[in-house]
Amino acid sequence: MNERQQGGKPVKEMGTLGGEHLPYFGPARAVRAKAWAQECSQSAGGVSLALAERHLDRRLCRPVPRSSPPTVADIIGRALDKVGAYNELSNKEHVVALVDEEMCINCGKCYMTCNDTGYQAIDFDAKTHLPVVREADCTGCTLCHSVCPVPDCIRMVERKTLYMPKRGIPVASTSPVP
Known part of the structure; x- marks a missing residue:
């Protein structure tokens, strides 16, 4: 998972300020900035320096590949064992989207x-304007994950409840089809 950041810079996770999560945009941005400035002044800048040093250490100490890059011949056919028929898939393994509020930039994509697409499983919180996924309506299609511009902001996690598709017509419908 990538490091949490806003505007291309690493950020310290404030967690909850005053008992509620505050986003990095809108009026809450000023509240976060004030809390960060207060924390920096109390630590004589130590908090800010520690964050910057941790970020630089990660950037300067990138892992070196153990071997040479693979050739095209090495790559061809690697995914064949992962391709199969639909009936080989398990209907019990469903996922739902989970939005990381610390990384969300509120783009609305x-x-x-x-x-x-017609699923309508994502709402915006009225106060923080952060996306909230309703697990009951999420089909696990991963479209939200695909369009999100922030890497690792939306993760697909295992569904906790059984998925019941809503297709409009009950399964045991007795009404004649016109």
């Missing part, structure tokens, strides 16, 4: 994609 996940919301638009989910609504435009």
Whole structure:
């Protein structure tokens, strides 16, 4: 998982300020900035320096590949064992989207994609304007994950409840089809 950042810079996770999560945009941005400035002044800048040093250490100490890059011949056919028929898939293994509120930049792409495809499983919180995924309505299609511009902001996690598709017509419908 990538390091949490906003605007290309690493950020310290503030967690909850005053008992509620605050996003990195809108009026909450000023509250976060004030809390960060207060924490930096209390630590004489130590908090800010520690964050910057940790970020630099990660950037300067990138892992070196153990071997040479693979050739095209090495790559061909690697995924063949992962390709199969639909009936080989398990209907019990479903996933749902989980949005990381610390990394969300509030672009709304996940919301638009989910609504435009007809699932309508993502709402925006009225106060923080952060996306909230309703697990009961999420089909696990991963479209929101695909369109999100922030890497690792939306993760697909295992569904906790049994998925019951809503297709409009009950399974045991007795009404005649016109």
